[in-house]
Amino acid sequence: MTAPHHREVDPVTGHDTTGHDWNGIRELNTPFPRLVIWALVLAFLYSVIAWVLLPAWPTGRDYTRGLLGLDQRAEAAEGFRALSGRRQDWLSRFGGADFAALTADKALMATAMPAAARLYADNCAACHGTRGQGGPGFPVLSDGTWLWSGDPDEIATTIRHGINADDPDTRYAEMPAFDWIERPDRIALSRFVADLPGGAADFETPAGGLFTENCATCHGDTGAGGLSVGAPSLTDTATLYGQDPETVMETLRHGRAGLMPAWSGRLSGAEINLLALYVTQLGQGSGGRP
Amino acid sequence: MTATLTLPERRIGLFLSVLLALMGLFMAAAARHGVMSLHGFMALGLGLGLVFLIGGSLYDPAPPHRRPDRYYDAPTRFGLTLTLVWAIIGMGVGVWVAALLYWPEATPPWPATSFGRLRPVHTTGIIFGFGGNALIATSFHVLQRTSRARLADSISPWVVVLGYNLFCAWAVTGYLMGSTQSKEYAEAEWYADLWLVVIWVTYFTLYLRTLARRNEPHIYVANWYYLAFILVVAMLHIVNNLALPVRLTTAESFPVWSGVQDAMVQWWYGHNAVAFFLTAGFLGMLYYFLPVRSGRPIWSYRLSIVSFWGITFFYIWVGSHHLHYTALPYWAQTLGMTFSVMLLVPSWASAGNAIATLNGAWHKVRDDATLRFMFVAAVFYGLSTFEGSFLAIRPVNSLSHYTDWTVGHVHSGTLGWVAMIIFGAIYTLVPQLGGKRQMASPRAIEWHFWLAVTGTLIYVIAMWNAGITQGLMWRAYDRNGALSYSFVQSVQAMAPYYLLRTIGGALFLTGAVLCAWNCRATLRGAREGAADRPLVPQPAE
Numbered sequence: 103m104t105a106p107h108h109r110e111v112d113p114v115t116g117h118d119t120t121g122h123d124w125n126g127i128r129e130l131n132t133p134f135p136r137l138v139i140w141a142l143v144l145a146f147l148y149s150v151i152a153w154v155l156l157p158a159w160p161t162g163r164d165y166t167r168g169l170l171g172l173d174q175r176a177e178a179a180e181g182f183r184a185l186s187g188r189r190q191d192w193l194s195r196f197g198g199a200d201f202a203a204l205t206a207d208k209a210l211m212a213t214a215m216p217a218a219a220r221l222y223a224d225n226c227a228a229c230h231g232t233r234g235q236g237g238p239g240f241p242v243l244s245d246g247t248w249l250w251s252g253d254p255d256e257i258a259t260t261i262r263h264g265i266n267a268d269d270p271d272t273r274y275a276e277m278p279a280f281d282w283i284e285r286p287d288r289i290a291l292s293r294f295v296a297d298l299p300g301g302a303a304d305f306e307t308p309a310g311g312l313f314t315e316n317c318a319t320c321h322g323d324t325g326a327g328g329l330s331v332g333a334p335s336l337t338d339t340a341t342l343y344g345q346d347p348e349t350v351m352e353t354l355r356h357g358r359a360g361l362m363p364a365w366s367g368r369l370s371g372a373e374i375n376l377l378a379l380y381v382t383q384l385g386q387g388s389g390g391r392p
Numbered sequence: 393m394t395a396t397l398t399l400p401e402r403r404i405g406l407f408l409s410v411l412l413a414l415m416g417l418f419m420a421a422a423a424r425h426g427v428m429s430l431h432g433f434m435a436l437g438l439g440l441g442l443v444f445l446i447g448g449s450l451y452d453p454a455p456p457h458r459r460p461d462r463y464y465d466a467p468t469r470f471g472l473t474l475t476l477v478w479a480i481i482g483m484g485v486g487v488w489v490a491a492l493l494y495w496p497e498a499t500p501p502w503p504a505t506s507f508g509r510l511r512p513v514h515t516t517g518i519i520f521g522f523g524g525n526a527l528i529a530t531s532f533h534v535l536q537r538t539s540r541a542r543l544a545d546s547i548s549p550w551v552v553v554l555g556y557n558l559f560c561a562w563a564v565t566g567y568l569m570g571s572t573q574s575k576e577y578a579e580a581e582w583y584a585d586l587w588l589v590v591i592w593v594t595y596f597t598l599y600l601r602t603l604a605r606r607n608e609p610h611i612y613v614a615n616w617y618y619l620a621f622i623l624v625v626a627m628l629h630i631v632n633n634l635a636l637p638v639r640l641t642t643a644e645s646f647p648v649w650s651g652v653q654d655a656m657v658q659w660w661y662g663h664n665a666v667a668f669f670l671t672a673g674f675l676g677m678l679y680y681f682l683p684v685r686s687g688r689p690i691w692s693y694r695l696s697i698v699s700f701w702g703i704t705f706f707y708i709w710v711g712s713h714h715l716h717y718t719a720l721p722y723w724a725q726t727l728g729m730t731f732s733v734m735l736l737v738p739s740w741a742s743a744g745n746a747i748a749t750l751n752g753a754w755h756k757v758r759d760d761a762t763l764r765f766m767f768v769a770a771v772f773y774g775l776s777t778f779e780g781s782f783l784a785i786r787p788v789n790s791l792s793h794y795t796d797w798t799v800g801h802v803h804s805g806t807l808g809w810v811a812m813i814i815f816g817a818i819y820t821l822v823p824q825l826g827g828k829r830q831m832a833s834p835r836a837i838e839w840h841f842w843l844a845v846t847g848t849l850i851y852v853i854a855m856w857n858a859g860i861t862q863g864l865m866w867r868a869y870d871r872n873g874a875l876s877y878s879f880v881q882s883v884q885a886m887a888p889y890y891l892l893r894t895i896g897g898a899l900f901l902t903g904a905v906l907c908a909w910n911c912r913a914t915l916r917g918a919r920e921g922a923a924d925r926p927l928v929p930q931p932a933e
Contacts, residue, residue: 112752114688114751114752115751115752119689122609122612124537124538124612125538125540126683127680127683127690128683128690129689129690129696130690130691130692131693131694132691132693132694133692133694134692134694134695134698135741138698138737141740142702142737145733145734145736148730148733149731149733152726152730153726153730156722156723157721157722157726158723158726158730159723159727160723165721165723166723172722174722174725178717185869185873188869188871188872188873189872189873189874190873191872191873213872216870217875219878220874220877221874222878223880224875224879227878
């Protein structure tokens, strides 16, 4: 390709050029570096070895299976089996729901609770907070107050079937809208509800009468809740959406029906019991509250 | 723009602008509302603007020169301006979304500003807006110089530059309105894809027609790379975007591919977008601007040709390494992995060829920040192609996949290689286009260089740490068979790296802003026409 009369030796490298010039650009006629050839050969050898050992080339309807006989589905299944085998040693104990006995087994709890913490973080923390601190609309789990019950059995039921969830045995709780009450009355009622935790609410007022007529069925005569219908206590300082007059007005106007999904399709029975125990301890851990 | 066109060319331009406006009007009217209608109005606006621009200067004096003796640089200059505009948009959005990952609470309460919509604005803005405009603009320059021929006609380059940017603007505004076909790096909807096909075919024909008129006996290797970029991107774009519109009057469509075939086609496209958009085209840029700036001959002609065919041949196979440990059959994964490893050889041969070209010009690398940009680009090209082949090995990928290591790898390629070679080319080209001896502020180039290198290193090192940390945390089991970390813990562990990444990105953006300012200062009051060698007169037939 290089005509002899183009011969032009580059002083830096000692190679001649190809003889072309593109707007001042020239190219050296450097011989093809051996290193590159060897690298190509090596890379190709690596590939051939991989093709021989692993599934590699399609052959119409089939493919070359490789001498190692590897199958990625089988490998994945084997990996899962090995790990869940290690878990079953202790997790199977949670299949039964004798929570008192489980709690009493200190060695078991030392193994299980760190795993429960991760299970909680991966499944519950998105709504209930990484430390169970909750948020508007999502109950606090760490303050020892409960909508249904702090009993691990009941907590397990809630996790399993959810609240207002797509599950035949779900817990059902709805705060209906009271938008039919005249607005001035609703204002008075919301102020009354806001005053309940401080004990300043007077039941002998018209607003107190409205409360007894409309709210006491679920929230209890004194507003203390605890009737196992998921109606929160209105006398403690724990709140779900907020207990200031504005929020209560909103609740009265539109109602509330929070949703907790049912986890039985996603978590095993043992995992749900483990989580129930973890959540129970989360509520006890805060101290401060009975 | 119009001053460089003759009267018949202005008439054709006017006619095409009216067509564009009519197409826009038709789109807007047919769609009536929604994204497609707004995009119709955008085309209508662009068409009408061009009608007024060309119509207003239709009978202005004709261009003075004997034009076949001159290169046609006006589209290059316009394209470089758009390159810098897109650089600032794309990098700005990038820094913003990086900051959102560190301060998610700062997300404004409007859907258009959510992370999910802004992220493709960043990727499209950078890859297609910044990278694509740089490729188109420099390809026109390189093509003419290495062929010693003026572009085949004066209308097509404008169709390509303006049409391509209309595509980019459609894509980006569509994402903000929530319109996407959910294919990474191919998010734009069907009508934008069709439009791009028209533009791309125009580009390809223009390139071939100009090459056919060359006054050089041989085609310089840079043109091979640019041509591979244009041709393969057309192929990838068409196959991956095959879709059936729900209706011809709405933006939504269904892809013709489904299931694992869809995934395979998408990553065949996705990885070859990296190969032919972000590599082949930029190697063309490197093979022209590096020898021009360093004044050195290409170290090995043979190596440049073998690397070219090695890269084009091996790259096409490797897309399946994006789908390791998925529903894709194992055999396809093995092929992707092995071809990725073999690909390293021609990639390093290209990087080595570039670096060896600098032998005899190292004093220039020391003194000239522009040449240093190109040197660093070649080094990062070598680093990121090594990393790419390494990450494609299946067991390595089991650690790195789905982590920020991938993000770090991409940015070592895009910041360290693609953007650096673009800046090197810009700093070589802009003074020439402006008829100046050098850039307005050589000191600003020096500042830009160090900001870019520091920003890239901070970004890439932070993402390596982030990715390896995530990968290790996700796969760690304690001795009882339970996960050692929750996902939330792995997110919390990212905080310092995400902050560092934001800082690195901000440094890089600052450099790009300096570059834009420097280019503006250099081109202000520029003389028309580059001062380089005139064309060889056309030989008599």
